[in-house]
Amino acid sequence: MWELIRVNRRNSILLMAVMAGCLVGLGAALGGGFAGQDGLVGGIAVALAVWAVLAMISLTAGDQILLSSSQAVPITPEIHPQLFNVVEELKIAAGLPVLPKIYMIHDPTLNAFATGRSPKSASVAITSGLLARLNRDELQGVMAHEISHIVHRDILFVTLAGVMLGSVVLLSRIFLRSTYYGSMGSRRRYSSRGSQGGAQAQAILFVIAILAAILAPILVQIFYFALSRQREYLADAGAARLTRYPEGLASALEKIAGNTAPLSTANEVTAPMYIDTPFRGGRALHLFSTHPPVEERIRILRSMSQGAALKDYVKAYRQTMGSETGLPLSVRKDTESVDLRAGSSDRSTPANEKTARRQMNDWARRASGFLFLPCSCGVTLKIPPNYSAGNVDCPRCGTRLTIPR
Amino acid sequence: MLISLLVIGGLIVLLVLWAIGIYNGLIRLRNQVDNSWSQIDVQLKRRHDLIPNLVETAKGYMQHERQTFENITQARSQAMGAKTVGEAAKAEGMLTEALTKFMAVVENYPDLKANQNFLALQETLTSTENKIAFARQAYNDSVLYYNNKIQMFPSNIVAETFDFTKREFFEVQNAAEREVPKVSFS
Structure with a gap:
């Protein structure tokens, strides 16, 4: 396992180096396009500076930005004891050295994500919609997937790679825009420089720059999505290993796949952190997708019949997909063996959509400080935190109840 | 003469440094074993504390299941009295089995299954059993690593000199845990 994390880190660094190479190349090309050979170094410097600033922001505040932009609120064990137990x-x-912070997103869609640079400062979040529809084993599977992301340090790499993608896209767009609007002005400046050969070299550099500005974002995106998909498979394998019960995650993914509402607060860069792609509608081209097809993930998990170790996942993957391409190299070499176990006896799920909805609303109320007051006739009164009177009448039986403060 | 003395002295220093390195490594591994054992121990104690509550809550609903309750109580007191890891593993296995049977019986009592207090206890119990299972894996891994280290050459020399002893695995005895669950293809 530790060996795996080490190799993982090395592979990710390799991939990041390739992406960084793209960024440096783009910087050089754009700089050259703008100001000739003198601009090469300047272009690289600007590209790296943009990357450094974006990386700094997303590493220091990235998790907070993600959590608050997805409107996740921290919850206490009283609101959902089972979620806390499972984590x-x-x-x-x-x-893990400490318990990850646990957040809930009050949203009817079905999704979950993990964030945080290191296992020491990690958070997991789950939508109330998903929480209301999963049984214990499924919840365990989903959380195990997220915690595997944390253990594998995926968040760090996906963040850094996402920043790389962001910088490349940003630089290319700025360059293409400025050449489009300012081409006349700059051409005049170049020609005033004199020598014929210089102008020719300048023109070649300019063409290279435009090509780079168009191709680099696409190239980096393909790398980025490949990285993200590998990480998803790896997190699935990790979840099976942690819970020793792959069926839990498989059946949770099945429920998630059946739901078609997109999560409105997610975007392209945050997408790899989620358990399944937060976007819906026509599935994107595989090459440009952050998550592997969910049906395939389910099928792989369900064919793990001999054990819960990473090598069993690899075997199941080979059976389902025909080859091992798409899996990180590190996982293919793992030899540890882990036994499967039986699922928990608690298979309770909400009886129907109505109870699920009611449960979700109750969690939202509890999280925002509502008081739950049971009446002897069976009704539970939900008192908002700003209700100031000392007592309240039960709407069914009329009993006067005092509100404990 | 001086040179050969220096060489021998240097070799001795290197040997001592090497032994210190091995020794410290062994201490670290032993502490890791102790630490992962305490992780299991905490959960085992929690389970022992939960059982009287669970029995008390269920008794009112299940008048005709005296034997089930007796089995649980007996297994619990045996588990609490266990001295070594091996004994504990055996007794806890029996307790797990008794509790599994109990949970199966509970299915016949819908009133009990609707009791909020009981449901909360059941959830805590399930969680505790999972924690025991997961902590056991970590413990056994660290024991395997430690035992290998003190038996293999050359670290076994240092281990023997300073009296590092082998540790016991925490192995489950009951059949239900060992059996590989059936996976359905649907």
């Missing part, structure tokens, strides 16, 4: 169990299984 605590997985903390033990994964050997």
